[in-house]
Amino acid sequence: MxxxxxxxxxxxxxxxxxxxxxxxxxxxxxxxxxxxxxxxxxxxxxxxxxxxxxxxxxxxxxxxxxxxxxxxxxxxxxxxxxxxxxxxxxxxxxxxxxxxxxxxxxxxxxxxxxxxxxxxxxxxxxxxxxxxxxxxxxxxxxxxxxxxxxxxxxxxxxxxxxxxLKVKPKILIISPEPIVIKDKTKYARSLVPKTVPLENVVFNTGRIAALITGLITGDLSLAGEGMEDSIVEPARKPILPLYFEIKEKLKDMGALGVCVSGAGPSILAMFDPNTPKSVIEKIRKYVIKEYRKKGMETHVYNARISDGAKVEVIKG
Amino acid sequence: MxxxxxxxxxxxxxxxxxxxxxxxxxxxxxxxxxxxxxxxxxxxxxxxxxxxxxxxxxxxxxxxxxxxxxxxxxxxxxxxxxxxxxxxxxxxxxxxxxxxxxxxxxxxxxxxxxxxxxxxxxxxxxxxxxxxxxxxxxxxxxxxxxxxxxxxxxxxxxxxxxxxLKVKPKILIISPEPIVIKDKTKYARSLVPKTVPLENVVFNTGRIAALITGLITGDLSLAGEGMEDSIVEPARKPILPLYFEIKEKLKDMGALGVCVSGAGPSILAMFDPNTPKSVIEKIRKYVIKEYRKKGMETHVYNARISDGAKVEVIKG
Structure with a gap:
C-alpha cells in the first residue's frame, strides 16, 4: 500500500x-x-x-x-x-x-x-x-x-x-531568520524556570481561561487578552529578538493578541477576521523596518488556522 | 430610598x-x-x-x-x-x-x-x-x-x-462542621506555596482550560476532569479533613469532578443534571458515614448554580 x-x-x-x-x-x-x-x-x-x-x-x-x-x-x-x-x-x-x-x-x-x-x-x-x-x-x-x-x-x-472555534481569526506570523542555535528547542526549554511564583501561576491560569472562553464564544478580543504569558516568554527574552520591543505597538496597530510561536523566534499575532488588508500591510511594513534597523531579515506571513493532517491513498 | x-x-x-x-x-x-x-x-x-x-x-x-x-x-x-x-x-x-x-x-x-x-x-x-x-x-x-x-x-x-454555560450541572456540597480556626481564610492562604514547580503549572493550566472548554461546550465529563488541582489543594491537606480520602470514591460513585470549595473544608462535587436521585442519596449516606467514623458531623446539600445578586426597591 x-x-x-x-x-x-x-x-x-x-x-x-x-x-x-x-x-x-x-x-x-x-x-x-x-x-x-x-x-x-x-x-x-x-x-x-x-x-x-x-x-x-x-x-x-x-x-x-x-x-x-x-x-x-x-x-x-x-x-x-x-x-x-x-x-x-x-x-x-x-x-x-x-x-x-x-x-x-x-x-x-x-x-x-x-x-x-x-x-x-x-x-x-x-x-x-x-x-x-x-x-x-x-x-x-x-x-x-x-x-x-x-x-x-x-x-x-x-x-x-x-x-x-466560533470564529476563525486572521493570523500573522512574523518570522525572523533564526540565529542558528544548536539543539534550539532543548536550549529554549532549559531557559524556562523550574519553579514559578504563585502570582504568575494565578496570572497564567486566568489568562488561559480567558483565551479558551474567547475562542469558543467568538470573543476574539477576550481571546487576545488571554494570550498574555508571565512565565515562559519573559524567561526566553535572550532568544526572542525584538519581541518585547514591538509587541505593544502591534496591539496598538490592531492586533488583538500577540505571543511567541513555540520556542520562537517567530511571533504570532491574532486579528479579527474582518481586519482590513491596509492594517495588515501597515504592520508588515513596520515589522520589516524594525527588524532591518537591528540588521535582521524577517518574513511576515498571512495565515489561517488550518485543518489537520490529510492522507491520500495512492495505491491500495 | x-x-x-x-x-x-x-x-x-x-x-x-x-x-x-x-x-x-x-x-x-x-x-x-x-x-x-x-x-x-x-x-x-x-x-x-x-x-x-x-x-x-x-x-x-x-x-x-x-x-x-x-x-x-x-x-x-x-x-x-x-x-x-x-x-x-x-x-x-x-x-x-x-x-x-x-x-x-x-x-x-x-x-x-x-x-x-x-x-x-x-x-x-x-x-x-x-x-x-x-x-x-x-x-x-x-x-x-x-x-x-x-x-x-x-x-x-x-x-x-x-x-x-451550555448545561447546568447538579452540584453537591459536602460541608463538615468546621474546626474553628481564627482568621481561617488568612491561614488557608498562608498554606499555599509561594513558588510552584513548573510541572504543576503545566498541569493546572491544562486543567483549567479543560474545565472552561467543558463548561462552555456542555461536556461535563471534560469539565469534571478539569477540576483537578495540583497546587493549592495538596498544600491545604492539613485543613481539609477527609477530602483526599473520599475524593476518588465519590468519582467512582458518579461524580464527574470533585474539588475543595474555596478554602474548605466544604467539598464541591459536580454531576450530570440527569443523575438519578438514588445515586445522590447513596453518596449522601456514604459521606455522612465516613465523617462520622472520624467523629465529625457533616452536612450534604443538593445545590444548583445560582443567579447573581437580586435587588428590590422597597421605597423609592
Missing part, C-alpha cells in the same frame, strides 16, 4: 499554554510518502528526503522513522515501511517543523491500519519528536495531526481535545 | 482556578437592607445584624460597611447609608460568606445610583472582603454579584467575565 500524507506547521503555547495548547497554521506543510509491505519483522527506513529544509532531516532516526516504529510497536503490528519526506516547514523558527513530519507519518499509518485513537496517535507522534527535541512534547504534533486549536489537558495518560 | 438585596453563597477555585474562578451556589443567601438618605458627607453605618450567623459580623467595619464606603468614594458620591444585614450564609465553611454580604450591599447601591460597571463593582465588593480575609480577593464576590461561573482573568485592572 502507498499513501501520501501532508501535515501543516503549528504554533505551540499561544501565550499561557506552555506544553498544553497549540494551533495548526496553514503556512507550510510537510509531505510524507509511505510505502507499506507485508513482513513478519518490523522494518522502517527513510529512503529519501527532499524539499527546502531536507538538509536538517537525518536519513536515519528522524522524527518520521521513530514515530513509525513506535506506531508498529504500540499496536503490535509488523510491516516493512519505506518513507519519503518532503521537508517544507522551516526548521528552527518555532513553527513545529519536526512535529509536522511526525504527524504526517502517523496520519498515513493510521489510515493504512484503520486506527482512530486520537490520544494514542498524538502520543506516538510525540515520541517521534523526542529525536528532534530531547523529550516528547505533544503540543505541536497534536495540532498538526488534528488541526485547529488543540488542548493537551493530561499528560499521563495523554488526553487531547480540540477546542471548538 | 430603601432597597433590599440578596446575594448567594459561592464556591471559589473549582480546582485549578485559585483566585480566578468561582461559582455562585443557590444554597444560602445573605440579605442586606439599605437605606439611603441625602447628605453632604459620607456616612455608613450598620444598624442591625440578624440571622443564624450574625454573631460573626462585627457591627462596625464589616464587609458591608467597608464596601459601601468604597462605593461612595470610588464614584465620588456623598450619602448617609444605613445597613441591616441578615446573615444566613455559614461562616468558615468555604462558601463565600463574607463575599455574599459585600456583594448584596454593592448590588443594592449599584441599583440605587444606577451604576452598571461590573468590573468596578466587583473591585469594590472585594475591598469589603479585605476586612474578613486580610486582602481583597474578588473571586467569591464576583460570583455572588454576577451569578453563574465567573472568571477574573486580570487583577490590575480587574477584569471579570461570566462563563456561558
Amino acid at each position: 502507498e499513501l501520501k500524507a501532508k501535515a501543516y506547521s503549528s504554533s505551540a503555547n499561544l501565550g499561557p499554554g506552555y506544553d498544553v495548547l497549540a494551533m495548526a497554521v496553514n503556512l507550510f506543510y510537510d509531505e510524507v510518502f509511505v510505502k507499506i509491505e507485508k513482513s513478519d519483522r518490523i522494518s522502517v527506513e527513510t529512503v529519501n528526503v527532499s524539499g527546502p529544509f531536507s538538509s536538517y532531516v537525518p536519513i536515519h532516526e528522524n522524527t518520521a522513522t521513530v514515530a513509525a516504529k513506535e506506531f508498529l510497536k504500540r499496536y503490535g503490528l509488523r510491516a516493512k515501511i519505506k518513507l519519503e519526506i518532503v521537508k517544507n516547514v522551516p526548521v528552527g523558527r518555532g513553527l513545529g517543523s519536526s512535529g509536522a513530519t511526525a504527524a504526517a507519518t502517523v496520519a498515513a499509518l493510521a489510515k493504512a491500519f484503520n486506527i482512530s485513537d486520537a490520544n494514542g496517535l498524538v502520543e506516538i507522534a510525540a515520541e517521534g519528536e523526542r529525536v528532534a527535541a530531547g523529550s516528547p512534547h505533544p503540543d505541536n504534533v497534536a495540532a498538526s495531526l488534528l488541526g485547529g486549536v488543540v488542548l493537551i489537558y493530561s499528560r499521563k495518560p495523554l488526553k487531547v481535545v480540540k477546542i471548538p | 430603601e432597597l433590599k438585596a440578596k446575594a448567594y453563597s459561592s464556591s471559589a477555585n473549582l480546582g485549578p482556578g485559585y483566585d480566578v474562578l468561582a461559582m455562585a451556589v443557590n444554597l444560602f443567601y445573605d440579605e442586606v437592607f439599605v437605606k439611603i438618605e441625602k447628605s453632604d458627607r459620607i456616612s455608613v453605618e450598620t444598624v442591625n445584624v440578624s440571622g443564624p450567623f450574625s454573631s460573626y459580623v462585627p457591627i462596625h467595619e464589616n464587609t458591608a460597611t467597608v464596601a459601601a464606603k468604597e462605593f461612595l468614594k470610588r464614584y465620588g458620591l456623598r450619602a448617609k447609608i444605613k445597613l441591616e444585614i441578615v446573615k444566613n450564609v455559614p461562616v468558615g465553611r468555604g462558601l463565600g460568606s463574607s463575599g455574599a454580604t459585600a456583594a448584596a450591599t454593592v448590588a443594592a447601591l449599584a441599583k440605587a445610583f444606577n451604576i452598571s460597571d461590573a468590573n468596578g463593582l466587583v473591585e469594590i465588593a472585594a475591598e469589603g472582603e479585605r476586612v474578613a480575609a486580610g486582602s481583597p480577593h474578588p473571586d467569591n464576590v464576583a460570583a455572588s454579584l454576577l451569578g453563574g461561573v465567573v472568571l477574573i482573568y486580570s487583577r490590575k485592572p480587574l477584569k471579570v467575565v461570566k462563563i456561558p
Whole structure:
C-alpha cells in the first residue's frame, strides 16, 4: 500500500499554554510518502528526503522513522515501511517543523491500519519528536495531526481535545531568520524556570481561561487578552529578538493578541477576521523596518488556522 | 430610598482556578437592607445584624460597611447609608460568606445610583472582603454579584467575565462542621506555596482550560476532569479533613469532578443534571458515614448554580 500524507506547521503555547495548547497554521506543510509491505519483522527506513529544509532531516532516526516504529510497536503490528519526506516547514523558527513530519507519518499509518485513537496517535507522534527535541512534547504534533486549536489537558495518560472555534481569526506570523542555535528547542526549554511564583501561576491560569472562553464564544478580543504569558516568554527574552520591543505597538496597530510561536523566534499575532488588508500591510511594513534597523531579515506571513493532517491513498 | 438585596453563597477555585474562578451556589443567601438618605458627607453605618450567623459580623467595619464606603468614594458620591444585614450564609465553611454580604450591599447601591460597571463593582465588593480575609480577593464576590461561573482573568485592572454555560450541572456540597480556626481564610492562604514547580503549572493550566472548554461546550465529563488541582489543594491537606480520602470514591460513585470549595473544608462535587436521585442519596449516606467514623458531623446539600445578586426597591 502507498499513501501520501501532508501535515501543516503549528504554533505551540499561544501565550499561557506552555506544553498544553497549540494551533495548526496553514503556512507550510510537510509531505510524507509511505510505502507499506507485508513482513513478519518490523522494518522502517527513510529512503529519501527532499524539499527546502531536507538538509536538517537525518536519513536515519528522524522524527518520521521513530514515530513509525513506535506506531508498529504500540499496536503490535509488523510491516516493512519505506518513507519519503518532503521537508517544507522551516526548521528552527518555532513553527513545529519536526512535529509536522511526525504527524504526517502517523496520519498515513493510521489510515493504512484503520486506527482512530486520537490520544494514542498524538502520543506516538510525540515520541517521534523526542529525536528532534530531547523529550516528547505533544503540543505541536497534536495540532498538526488534528488541526485547529488543540488542548493537551493530561499528560499521563495523554488526553487531547480540540477546542471548538466560533470564529476563525486572521493570523500573522512574523518570522525572523533564526540565529542558528544548536539543539534550539532543548536550549529554549532549559531557559524556562523550574519553579514559578504563585502570582504568575494565578496570572497564567486566568489568562488561559480567558483565551479558551474567547475562542469558543467568538470573543476574539477576550481571546487576545488571554494570550498574555508571565512565565515562559519573559524567561526566553535572550532568544526572542525584538519581541518585547514591538509587541505593544502591534496591539496598538490592531492586533488583538500577540505571543511567541513555540520556542520562537517567530511571533504570532491574532486579528479579527474582518481586519482590513491596509492594517495588515501597515504592520508588515513596520515589522520589516524594525527588524532591518537591528540588521535582521524577517518574513511576515498571512495565515489561517488550518485543518489537520490529510492522507491520500495512492495505491491500495 | 430603601432597597433590599440578596446575594448567594459561592464556591471559589473549582480546582485549578485559585483566585480566578468561582461559582455562585443557590444554597444560602445573605440579605442586606439599605437605606439611603441625602447628605453632604459620607456616612455608613450598620444598624442591625440578624440571622443564624450574625454573631460573626462585627457591627462596625464589616464587609458591608467597608464596601459601601468604597462605593461612595470610588464614584465620588456623598450619602448617609444605613445597613441591616441578615446573615444566613455559614461562616468558615468555604462558601463565600463574607463575599455574599459585600456583594448584596454593592448590588443594592449599584441599583440605587444606577451604576452598571461590573468590573468596578466587583473591585469594590472585594475591598469589603479585605476586612474578613486580610486582602481583597474578588473571586467569591464576583460570583455572588454576577451569578453563574465567573472568571477574573486580570487583577490590575480587574477584569471579570461570566462563563456561558451550555448545561447546568447538579452540584453537591459536602460541608463538615468546621474546626474553628481564627482568621481561617488568612491561614488557608498562608498554606499555599509561594513558588510552584513548573510541572504543576503545566498541569493546572491544562486543567483549567479543560474545565472552561467543558463548561462552555456542555461536556461535563471534560469539565469534571478539569477540576483537578495540583497546587493549592495538596498544600491545604492539613485543613481539609477527609477530602483526599473520599475524593476518588465519590468519582467512582458518579461524580464527574470533585474539588475543595474555596478554602474548605466544604467539598464541591459536580454531576450530570440527569443523575438519578438514588445515586445522590447513596453518596449522601456514604459521606455522612465516613465523617462520622472520624467523629465529625457533616452536612450534604443538593445545590444548583445560582443567579447573581437580586435587588428590590422597597421605597423609592
